[in-house]
Amino acid sequence: MIETLGFFATSWLDPYLLMLTALGTFAGIYIGAIPGLSVTMAASILISFTFKWEVNEALALIAGVYVGGVYGGARTAILLNIPGAPSAIATAIDGYPLAQKGLAGEAIGLSTVMSVIGGLIGVLALAVAAPLIADFAIKFTSREYMLLGIIGILLVGTLSGESFAKGAFAGALGVMIGMIGLDPMTAETRFTYGSINLMGGVPFVVAMIGFFGVAEALAQLEHLHVAPIKQKVARIVPAWSDVRRYLGLGLKSAGLGTIIGALPGTGGDIAALMAYDQAKRSTKDPEVPFGEGAKEGLIAPETANNAAVGGAFVPMLTLGIPGDAVTAIIIGALYIHGLKPGPLLLTDTPHLFWFIVGNLTLANLFLLVFGLTGIRIFTKVVECPRAILIPLIIILSAVGAYAIQNNPVHIAWALAFGVIGYFLKRYGFQVGPIILGVILGPMIDANYRRAMIGAQENVWAFFYDLLSHPISFVLTCALVFMCVTQLPFIKRRRLRP
Amino acid sequence: MKTPETLRPGERLFALLLVVFAGYAFWESYGISGFRGLATGGIMPMLASGVMIVTSLVILGDTLRKPRATRSGVTGLIAYLFPLRVVLFTGLVAAYVAVIPSVGFIPASFGLLFVAIWALWDKGPIWALLISILSTGSIYLLFRVVFKVVLPTGSLWQ
Numbered sequence: 010m011i012e013t014l015g016f017f018a019t020s021w022l023d024p025y026l027l028m029l030t031a032l033g034t035f036a037g038i039y040i041g042a043i044p045g046l047s048v049t050m051a052a053s054i055l056i057s058f059t060f061k062w063e064v065n066e067a068l069a070l071i072a073g074v075y076v077g078g079v080y081g082g083a084r085t086a087i088l089l090n091i092p093g094a095p096s097a098i099a100t101a102i103d104g105y106p107l108a109q110k111g112l113a114g115e116a117i118g119l120s121t122v123m124s125v126i127g128g129l130i131g132v133l134a135l136a137v138a139a140p141l142i143a144d145f146a147i148k149f150t151s152r153e154y155m156l157l158g159i160i161g162i163l164l165v166g167t168l169s170g171e172s173f174a175k176g177a178f179a180g181a182l183g184v185m186i187g188m189i190g191l192d193p194m195t196a197e198t199r200f201t202y203g204s205i206n207l208m209g210g211v212p213f214v215v216a217m218i219g220f221f222g223v224a225e226a227l228a229q230l231e232h233l234h235v236a237p238i239k240q241k242v243a244r245i246v247p248a249w250s251d252v253r254r255y256l257g258l259g260l261k262s263a264g265l266g267t268i269i270g271a272l273p274g275t276g277g278d279i280a281a282l283m284a285y286d287q288a289k290r291s292t293k294d295p296e297v298p299f300g301e302g303a304k305e306g307l308i309a310p311e312t313a314n315n316a317a318v319g320g321a322f323v324p325m326l327t328l329g330i331p332g333d334a335v336t337a338i339i340i341g342a343l344y345i346h347g348l349k350p351g352p353l354l355l356t357d358t359p360h361l362f363w364f365i366v367g368n369l370t371l372a373n374l375f376l377l378v379f380g381l382t383g384i385r386i387f388t389k390v391v392e393c394p395r396a397i398l399i400p401l402i403i404i405l406s407a408v409g410a411y412a413i414q415n416n417p418v419h420i421a422w423a424l425a426f427g428v429i430g431y432f433l434k435r436y437g438f439q440v441g442p443i444i445l446g447v448i449l450g451p452m453i454d455a456n457y458r459r460a461m462i463g464a465q466e467n468v469w470a471f472f473y474d475l476l477s478h479p480i481s482f483v484l485t486c487a488l489v490f491m492c493v494t495q496l497p498f499i500k501r502r503r504l505r506p
Numbered sequence: 507m508k509t510p511e512t513l514r515p516g517e518r519l520f521a522l523l524l525v526v527f528a529g530y531a532f533w534e535s536y537g538i539s540g541f542r543g544l545a546t547g548g549i550m551p552m553l554a555s556g557v558m559i560v561t562s563l564v565i566l567g568d569t570l571r572k573p574r575a576t577r578s579g580v581t582g583l584i585a586y587l588f589p590l591r592v593v594l595f596t597g598l599v600a601a602y603v604a605v606i607p608s609v610g611f612i613p614a615s616f617g618l619l620f621v622a623i624w625a626l627w628d629k630g631p632i633w634a635l636l637i638s639i640l641s642t643g644s645i646y647l648l649f650r651v652v653f654k655v656v657l658p659t660g661s662l663w664q
Contacts, residue, residue, distance in 0.1 A: 058653045174564040178524065181557040184550065185531055192547035199538050199547060223599075230591050233626060396627035397637055403599055403622075404615045404645060407606070412655045420658075421603050428596060435587055436520050446554075454550040461545040468544060 033073020041081025131319025183446015223427020
């Protein structure tokens with residue numbers, strides 16, 4: 010117990026880690042708030058600079074950026090009616106009308122306090138649930154890991170895109186990119202076309218930077234001259250009576266946000282939208298109607314999206330399946346540091362797990378401090394024109410792509426991925442499943458081959474193994490259910506009133 | 507995300523290109539180890555490209571059912587997919603990537619920043635120059651001095 014507390018407090022007691030967490034949270038608020046910059050983009054670029062650092066230092070900075078970034082989007086949603094991040098889309102619905110009524114300061118204060126409460130509940134859920142899930146997941150074999158990997162990619166494809174087919178295509182494309190290079194089992198070349206550069210494979214950080222950074226920068230060119238509407242900000246610290254009054258709703262939304270965040274493939278954006286919908290249904294007589302400045306409509310999504318952060322870490326740390334795009338990147342960071350997220354992470358490196366729990370708690374406390382201060386400087390910074398931001402994103406992406414292996418070819422690859430990502434985005438494809446495919450593809454490949462060798466390369470024995478073991482049976486059923494429910498005639502029947 | 511009721515410009519052609527690409531990917535995957543065994547290096551690429559073929563056919567089928575967009579044809583496609591600003595900016599970035607090995611990262615980045623900010627922002631060259639100098643200086647300090655990241659040096663200066 011004392012030892013666990015020591016691990017938990019690592020970043021609280023080490024001044025350098027404390028500073029990195031504070032810096033990450035502070036920067037995250039601005040990154041999340043500035044339209045055009047995203048937490049995913051920032052995290053993917055940060056990995057390439059921090060991979061030589063100690064793992065604790067890198068995680069302190071990235072986790073701070075994650076926590077701050079999820080919250081930061083709310084500020085621009087309230088002040089400018091431009092959600093800085095997808096997780097703040099629901100916040101703008103009632104946050105901006107509140108600002109128009111001259112209550113911008115109050116709205117920001119309330120959203121800050123509720124975000125922190127949500128964030129802390131998410132972390133508590135991580136601390137309680139992860140060890141239990143890891144104990145269970147220790148029974149997993151290569152069959153289960155293969156199935157979990159496929160389910161993870163498909164869930165992202167199902168939940169985040171226009172159609173299941175587009176999500177599955179993107180996921181499979183990611184797996185193909187992940188296969189480039191030498192086969193780790195037989196050293197056969199795959200899609201290398203004689204290029205020495207391709208033999209080492211495509212570093213997933215390069216793919217991430219291209220698909221998230223460069224593609225986003227190109228897509229942002231369309232919104233170059235969107236002028237924000239400014240609001241006056243008065244008192245920020247919310248009234249205690251307000252916090253007490255909405256605490257019940259906040260706790261409910263936090264619970265919902267944690268569960269949704271823990272589902273692989275979902276994230277703060279879906280958690281926030283679902284919590285908003287839930288609040289709208291469950292609030293009988295709001296003081297102000299929803300959509301016109303209801304405080305319930307501000308509190309529910311803000312609590313849920315921050316609670317989803319802790320939730321997203323649960324499958325990532327226990328099963329090695331990321332809860333959302335940012336945790337997919339954090340998985341990458343752990344791999345780079347020689348760690349393998351999964352059930353053994355908790356037993357082999359408990360210090361790392363409790364460090365993450367402690368660090369997320371600390372980041373939430375910093376969020377409270379930074380969220381309730383510095384608002385005037387903030388309003389100036391977020392007005393930074395896209396004409397400056399977009400070329401800067403390209404340059405940061407170039408440094409990030411180069412720094413991972415000091416290879417200038419990777420800058421060109423990131424640009425190529427960016428252009429492909431731009432085309433795919435224009436036609437309604439999400440890039441999240443591609444990145445998950447790149448990361449999870451090699452894991453799925455290795456586990457599939459182990460499972461197949463275990464079945465002596467007999468396809469019937471392979472399927473018999475899948476269906477005769479309880480855990481893989483449940484996972485296979487889940488996979489089949491996911492695919493079947495996406496069939497056009499089933500979908501039409503489900504949508505019929 | 508909601509699927510639009512009508513086709514986006516060039517969407518059907520794009521879907522067709524995806525089918526062709528998926529087919530090519532399958533062919534290349536087959537070339538790795540064929541059907542020699544069920545646990546060979548080529549199996550997962552074949553499965554992934556097989557999924558790509560099936561899903562791209564579904565996507566193509568969806569586009570065949572949808573009515574055309576109002577701005578279809580080559581003009582609509584160019585306006586939708588290749589706006590001049592995107593094409594020129596991508597060209598500029600490609601040139602930036604190409605010159606980094608010869609002129610080095612810092613001078614190339616300064617050039618990209620100056621040209622891009624001048625072209626995209628309506629404040630004139632002086633502002634673009636000032637911001638480019640400030641940004642390049644900050645990037646150098648942050649990455650080279652603070653993070654100790656090795657930045658590409660140009661062959662011209664060696």
